Every structure is written in C-alpha cells, then in structure tokens.
Amino acid sequence: MAFFFGLATGARGAFAAEIARLGVTSSASTVISRERPPERVAQILGIHHAAKSLVRARVMRTDATVVQVATSYFPGDVAFDTQLEQQDTGDGGSKSRLAELGYQQTRIRESVDVRPPSKEEAEALGVSADRLVYEITHVGLTESGKAVEVCVHVMPITLWSLSYEWPIDQPAV
Structure with a gap:
C-alpha cells in the first residue's frame, strides 16, 4: 500500500481517496474531543502547552484490517464550534473545511520515524509490540x-510503502 495525499472527488479525506484509488474499501472510526495535545504538538501548533485543541483520533481500516491509527490536532481558535467537530467533515475532509x-x-x-508501537498502538493495529511502525508527523x-x-x-511498516513526489525548483538559466 502506498501512502499518498491526493483527494479524489467526493472523498472524505486523503486516506479515503488513496484507498479508493487502490480499489479497496475503507472505513474509519473517529473519536472527537477537546484536550491538551502532546507538548511537541502544542509547540508545532504554536499554542500554550496547557491549551486545549480539537482532537480527531481515527482507527482506519481497509476491509476488516486496521491499517493505521491517526490522530489530528487543530488549534481551538481555528476548529472549535466548526464542522471539524462533526463525525462527517464532508467532501474533501478537514483540509476543505479549514x-x-x-x-x-x-x-x-x-x-517520518520508525519505532516500536506503544502498547495501545500495538493493540489497535493488531500487531505485536516488537514489530516496527512508521510514525508520520x-x-x-x-x-x-x-x-x-x-x-x-x-x-x-509491513503494510505500507511510503512514496513521495514533489516538484523541483528549476535553476535560473
């Protein structure tokens, strides 16, 4: 499976678009909350470490197999009281709502880092704790x-192959 951030028409987000492109059925369960993000996430978002953010924690499946867990964090001043707090964020997912x-x-x-999963991640993914996972921030x-x-x-890492493509700036001639 390749990881690709393209959005197909009608897709509810990048994961659904990529899985549909591969011809596989996807599903996800989402838990939405307002909570403090991990300190490194708060730092990236530029919010106080004690500030709450909108959290969308997802368990993503292809057919019946859990293939990833993904947790999105949004600054509260951007996301609170918006469609981002709904189960269905609509066509184009969170990027379109933002x-x-x-x-x-x-x-x-x-x-991208490679590391052993936490106990909770191993359970959610159905893998043993001695297997390695990709962590993509x-x-x-x-x-x-x-x-x-x-x-x-x-x-x-046994289920995913990462493939990235981006344009190269052309040198001035």
Whole structure:
C-alpha cells in the first residue's frame, strides 16, 4: 500500500481517496474531543502547552484490517464550534473545511520515524509490540506559515510503502 495525499472527488479525506484509488474499501472510526495535545504538538501548533485543541483520533481500516491509527490536532481558535467537530467533515475532509474557514493549507511538512508501537498502538493495529511502525508527523501550514493541523499517523511498516513526489525548483538559466 502506498501512502499518498491526493483527494479524489467526493472523498472524505486523503486516506479515503488513496484507498479508493487502490480499489479497496475503507472505513474509519473517529473519536472527537477537546484536550491538551502532546507538548511537541502544542509547540508545532504554536499554542500554550496547557491549551486545549480539537482532537480527531481515527482507527482506519481497509476491509476488516486496521491499517493505521491517526490522530489530528487543530488549534481551538481555528476548529472549535466548526464542522471539524462533526463525525462527517464532508467532501474533501478537514483540509476543505479549514480552507472554507480561511485557513487553506498551502504547504505540508512531514517527518517520518520508525519505532516500536506503544502498547495501545500495538493493540489497535493488531500487531505485536516488537514489530516496527512508521510514525508520520504531518503538519499543514497556511500561506503565512501558521500550522493549522498536526496529524500523527502510526502504521505497521509491513503494510505500507511510503512514496513521495514533489516538484523541483528549476535553476535560473
């Protein structure tokens, strides 16, 4: 399975779009809450470490297999009392809702680490704690550089192949 951040028409987010592109059925369960994010996430979002953010914690499946757990964090001043707090964020998912709110993501920054899963992650993913997982920290940035979303994806390395593509700036001739 390749990890790709493209949105297909009618998709509810990047995961659903990519899984549909692969011809597989996807589903996700989402728990939505307002809570303090981990300290490193608060730092990326530029919020006080004790401030609450909107959290969308998802368990994502293809057919009946859990293929990743992903937790998105949004600054409260951006996301509270919006459609982002609903189970169904609508066509285009959170990125489209953020754009409608005036926070269009124009850049993303990702870091990828390989590590053992936590006990909770291993249970959710149905893997043993001695297996390795990818942890992808995805940061959505506006034109002004404001981080409006941090999503931490955790997925077994045995199920995923990561593939990225981006344009190369052409040197002046």
